Amino acid sequence: xxxxxxxxxxxxxxxxxxxxxEGTIARAIASALAQPEVAEVIVVDDASKxxxxxxxxxxxxxxxxxxxxxxxxxRGPSAARNRAIxxxxxxxxxxxxxxxxxxxxxxxxMLAYSENADMIADDMWQVSENAVDxxxxxxxxxxxxxxKTVSFxxxxxxxxxxxxxxxxxxxxxxxxxxxxxxxxxxxRYQENMRLGEDFELYARALALDAKLVLAPVQGYVSVIRAxxxxxxxxxxxxxxLRDCDRQLLSNLPLCExxxxxxxxxxxxxxxxxxxxxxITAVKTKNMRAALSTFLRPYPVPAYLFKQLALQVYxxxxxxxxxxx
Numbered sequence: 001x002x003x004x005x006x007x008x009x010x011x012x013x014x015x016x017x018x019x020x021x022e023g024t025i026a027r028a029i030a031s032a033l034a035q036p037e038v039a040e041v042i043v044v045d046d047a048s049k050x051x052x053x054x055x056x057x058x059x060x061x062x063x064x065x066x067x068x069x070x071x072x073x074x075r076g077p078s079a080a081r082n083r084a085i086x087x088x089x090x091x092x093x094x095x096x097x098x099x100x101x102x103x104x105x106x107x108x109x110m111l112a113y114s115e116n117a118d119m120i121a122d123d124m125w126q127v128s129e130n131a132v133d134x135x136x137x138x139x140x141x142x143x144x145x146x147x148k149t150v151s152f153x154x155x156x157x158x159x160x161x162x163x164x165x166x167x168x169x170x171x172x173x174x175x176x177x178x179x180x181x182x183x184x185x186x187x188r189y190q191e192n193m194r195l196g197e198d199f200e201l202y203a204r205a206l207a208l209d210a211k212l213v214l215a216p217v218q219g220y221v222s223v224i225r226a227x228x229x230x231x232x233x234x235x236x237x238x239x240x241l242r243d244c245d246r247q248l249l250s251n252l253p254l255c256e257x258x259x260x261x262x263x264x265x266x267x268x269x270x271x272x273x274x275x276x277x278x279i280t281a282v283k284t285k286n287m288r289a290a291l292s293t294f295l296r297p298y299p300v301p302a303y304l305f306k307q308l309a310l311q312v313y314x315x316x317x318x319x320x321x322x323x324x
Contacts, residue, residue, distance in 0.1 A: 011039035012107055012176060013090035017080035019046040021098035022055040024223070029059040029066065031101035032094075037108055038065065039090045043098075044080035045070045052098075078189035078197040085179075085188065093182070095174040095198070099129075099223045106219030110176050113147060118210040119202070121150075121175035122218040129225045138217050140168050147215040152206040152254070153261040159199055160268045171199035174220055181210055195233040196241035196269075200248070203262075207252040235276050242269040270296060271303040278304060 014032040018025050025043065032041045043056050045068065053070060060066045069083060085093060092114070094107065106122075113120045123144050125136040138144075150170065158170040182188070185208045189197050206212060245266040249259060274293040281290035294301045 011090040012037050012092040012094050012111070013040035013042060013084075013088035014038055014094045014096050015081055015084035015088065016041065016043045016096050016098050017046060017077040017084070018043055018048065018052050018056065018098035019074065019077075019080075020048045020050045020052060022048070022051040024099050025052055025056050026059040027101050028096055028098050029056060030061070031103070032096055033059075033061045033063065033065060034104060035102060035107040037111060038094075040088055041066045042084040042087055043068045044084050046076065046080045047071045047074040076191065076194045076197075078191045078193055081197075082188045082191065085182070088179075091179050093177045093179055095177075096220075097174065097222070099225055100174070101221050101223075103219030103221060107176075109218045110215070113213045113215055114176075116211060117213040118178045118181040119175040119205060119212040120215070121170075121173040121212060122215045122220055124172070124174065124220040124222045125217055126222050126224055129223050132221075132223060136221070139172060139222070143168060144214065144216055147213055150206075150212045150214050152203065153257045155206055155212065156203060156258070156261040156265050160264050170214070171196060171202065172222070173198075173202070173214070174222075175202070175212070177205075181205065190240075190244065193237075193240050193244065195237035196244065199241070200244045203248060204252065207248065207254060207258065235273065235280070238269060238273040238276060242266055242273055245269070267297065267299060271300050274300050275304060275307050 012035070014035075016025070016028055016032070021028075029041055029043065032038055043066070045053050045056065047070075053068060056066075056068050067087065069087065071080060071083070081095070092111075094110075096102065103125075110120050110122060123138045123140045125138055127134060127136050155170050158168060161169075182205075185205070187201060187205055187208070190200050193200060202212070245262045248254075249262055254262070274296055278290055278293040281287070281293065294304060
């Protein structure tokens with residue numbers, strides 16, 4: 001919790017995209033409705049196959065702040081969030097995943113940073129789904145001790161995976177976003193993206209001069225699940241994430257440092273994509289496709305050789321190897 005005593009009367013809409021979340025959606029909704037600054041909670045069920053809608057209705061506290069919308073077909077989190085934004089009226093939009101929840105006071109403490117900010121984000125607590133009440137660790141750890149403004153290049157480069165370093169990717173943050181900025185710049189989630197849609201929207205906003213204030217932990221709890229949809233991406237999902245960088249490069253006014261940051265991010269995603277394509281090519285015995293993965297710009301070939309060497313080691317010494 002921050003020590004800033006400034007208060008705000010700004011109203012917040014919490015939007016929750018949900019798919020097969022019957023076990024966690026009630027907790028997410030309850031945590032949002034418990035925040036006095038929240039004027040609306042909009043849940044968009046993305047054609048769930050379980051009892052998510054029923055569980056969401058059961059979490060209604062009778063305050064007339066909860067709205068539940070149902071998609072007829074599964075269109076992904078981007079489309080669900082866009083629908084929630086369209087249905088909402090509050091001046092601030094807060095993102096909450098259906099697996100996650102807020103701690104008491106989170107929205108109040110976030111709004112203390114609202115003056116002159118277009119996006120307000122905080123470091124997040126991370127917990128295992130099997131130990132939600134266990135001691136928590138934060139996404140950014142000791143690297144963030146004071147609030148700061150995040151630049152475009154800093155944001156993008158934080159999402160470039162570095163071997164041997166903990167994941168501190170700012171693409172995971174769940175900020176409060178000023179509606180007037182989204183509307184003035186015609187910003188919505190890219191509906192072809194089911195992976196990295198948050199990254200793309202935040203990057204686009206920053207390139208259009210949004211001010212992102214990043215604060216230490218204020219009370220967003222991210223629940224790490226083995227079955228999380230974010231960990232079940234396809235080759236096409238990776239391609240869409242990689243290619244969104246190309247679109248940002250083409251469509252936005254960027255300085256040289258920002259361009260270089262996007263290019264690094266593009267290549268880091270291409271490493272992951274080409275590894276997936278190489279695995280598929282080997283399994284289907286398509287040697288031409290396998291060889292083509294090594295014809296990508298550096299550092300992609302080096303990454304592929306490293307991954308191949310690692311697989312050889314793991315197969316040769318399975319008992320001595322540690323899982324990645």
